Amino acid sequence: MKKATFILLIVILLGASLFVGSGVYNIAATDKHWAITTELIEILKERSIEVRAEDIVVPDDLEDPARIASGAATYEEMCSVCHLAPGAKVTELHQGLYPQPPVLYKDFDEVPDNKDNFWVIKNGIKLTGMPAWGASHSDDEIWALLAFINQLSEMSAEEYRDLTATAENNKGH
DSSP states (O other): HHHHEEEHHHHHHHHHHHHHHTOOOOTTSSSSOOHHHHHHHHHHHHHHHHHTTTTOOOTTTTTHHHHHHHHHHHHIIHHHHHHHHOOOOOOOHHHHSSSSOOHHHHSSSSSSOOOHHHHHHHHOTTTTTTTGGGSSOHHHHHHHHHHHHGGGGGHHHHHHHHHHHHHHHHOOO
């Protein structure tokens, strides 16, 4: 039994080496993943985030207008070029990324999982273009950003512009 398991392991490793070495898998962002690859990556991503976000404590004041407003300028500066904004045109960066980043004012879950989303914003996701904002922003700044993102789907283009412009003006003072 041990010998058969060892042989099977060697065959799998040789097969994987041949697959990688052959260059048959196209890594270009213009060539979509195989369906099985996408499915496996999604499962891996979801489980990895859930496990790591499990013990995060969500602040009680994510609906506080002051917290939401404090995340507005940050979203406009850091997130809108990839995740877009109400009333804004699709950017070249958004179009060129694969996988495509979610359009947060359209695609954000009805009941956001704040723990998972906080973890993603703070730590980023490998090979997606999603940076780890925790390297340059405090947890409080990330919670403010998330509070703002939670409200995006309810915002009109005018409300978005007003809130981000006000936040940007207040940031300079």
